[in-house]
Amino acid sequence: MKKYYFLLALLFSSLLINAQERYFLNSDTRLYTSASTSAEFLGYFKYGAEIQLLSESKNGWYKVKADNLSEGYIPEQYVATRLNAKDVKVRDNENPILEGGDNYYGGNHLFVLVAGLKARAQPDKNSKIREILFVGDPVAINYLPKNEDEWVNISGQFSDEYARFTLRKFVGKRPDFNTLLKDFDKLDVNNVTERKIVGERLVQLAWNSDNTKLIPAYQRYYEVVKQLNDPKLIDDTELNMAIAKGLVKHKKQEEITAFTKKSEFVVKGLKTKSLFFTQKELINTLGNPVKKATISDECGLYISELFYYYPDLEASVDEKENKVEVIKIFINQTNKLVFNVNAALDSSLTEKNFIEKYGTYIGASIKNPHSYSIPLEDSHFEIEFKDGKLFAIEIIYYC
Structure with missing residues (x-):
């Protein structure tokens, strides 16, 4: 009986190790319907694709699962537990998946072909929408089904947390x-x-x-x-x-830097000095904060991990040094961002006026409407509008 339990323990241990092992393809290949290169194939794998093994090797073939959950067979010789620079890649010239190095994406990929593409959490048209993608967006693809109406995983990985799916017909070569x-x-x-x-x-x-x-x-x-x-x-x-x-007509970086170098926040008449207050000035002007919280600042971006939150602003506060770094202000009749005596962002500024006055200084994206950036040396102002009115201005630092 002890021997029986010992064998069960060994078997369980072996299965656990196997379940934790990850497998990759060290070459282009295809997913076949049966264990033969003369069989029909379901789709294309690109070098580096991750797979899941569904069987032991038999006659030089594995049954596997692709990242879009399709099952089929691939030659054993292309399966590896790690990839390295010495891999001798066999390229499939008919494989539509593009390799990295085309100035758009660093790994295996294709591009979105339709406007407002819904990327879903599961290969199901009724599953949760994880992201909306735009024409020309590169998406990571390691396995591409041959059937245009099948699902493709555009996250480049198996993880349920990050997997995103769309139909094969909506991705392809970048549109011209x-x-x-x-x-x-x-x-x-x-x-x-x-x-x-x-x-x-x-x-x-x-x-x-x-x-x-x-x-x-x-x-x-x-x-x-x-x-x-x-x-x-x-x-x-x-x-x-x-x-x-x-x-x-976007300004050059040196022109933008010259324009923003003397920027200051004004909150209820209190003006920052290089975007800083003293703690005493802050308390005297706004009183005690509504909330205090400690944040994790692994990059060391702020003067302190202690943050004060007010209806008017959010700030990093070093209580020992009596120093306050303003991170975000909410715009009202007393709060604004001043660039110089002739240029300020305040409550009277509409979104349309902002674009007309500062459109050559800003960064913008169709994916994040009504939000604009103005670059600084090691950060940028993030400027947010709501219902056509200036709502908030935040400093975003680069890690």
């Missing part, structure tokens, strides 16, 4: 902006539905290209927006067109 522009111009002017689809793709691809693409993209899209006659869509598009004009 000029080709898409010509496609739009060929459409019948009365085909509003198709013009809107292509126009949205144009705009999103332009944001994923250099800034010079934004104006011609928005010129086309604005034609469709006016046809749709949706007031909110018209307002949003006109705002984005103004942003595009500023980005095309």
Whole structure:
């Protein structure tokens, strides 16, 4: 009986070790329906893809699971527990997955082909949406099913926490902006539905290209927006067109640095000195904080891990040194950011006015609307608008 338990323990230990082991492919290969290279195949693996073994090796083949949960067979010779620079890669010239080094992504990848692509937590159209992706976004892909209507994992890993899925037909080679522009111009002017689809793709691809693409993209899209006659869509598009004009004429970094080097926050009449107060000044002006909290600051970005929170601001506070570093202010009639005597961000500034005045200084993204950045030397101002009005300004430091 003791021997029986001992063998069970060994078996359990072996299974546990095997379950913890990770396996990768040291070459391109395919996922076959049976253990033969002459069999039908389900999809393409790229070098570096992770797999899960579902069986012991039999006649030089493993049954495996791909990261999109498809099951099939691959040759044993391509399975490894680690990858290294000495691997002799056998490339599959028919494999559509792109390798890193194309200035867009460092690893195996393809690109999003449709506007507003929903990446889901499971290979199921009803599962949770984890992310919305735009045309031209690179996505990590290690296994690509052959069937256009199958799911593909665009996270590059098995982890349930990070896995993201979409249909195979929505990813591929990066779209060409000029080709898409010509496609739009060929459409019948009365085909509003198709013009809107292509126009949205144009705009999103332009944001994923250099800034010079934004104006011609928005010129086309604005034609469709006016046809749709949706007031909110018209307002949003006109705002984005103004942003595009500023980005095309973007200031050089040295010009932006010169503009922001004397920036100061003003809170209830109290003006910072190089974005700092003393603790005594802060308490005298705002009283005791609503909340105190200790944050983890592994990069050493702030003067202290102790933070004070007020309705007017958030700040890092070194109580021993009597020093306060303002991190974020909320804009009202008494709070503002001053660049110089002629330039300030205050409660009277609308989003439209902000773009008109400072559009050549800012960074912007279609993925984060109504939020703008102005770079500093080791950080940047993050400027947030709500309902067209200036809401908050935060300093984001780089680790």
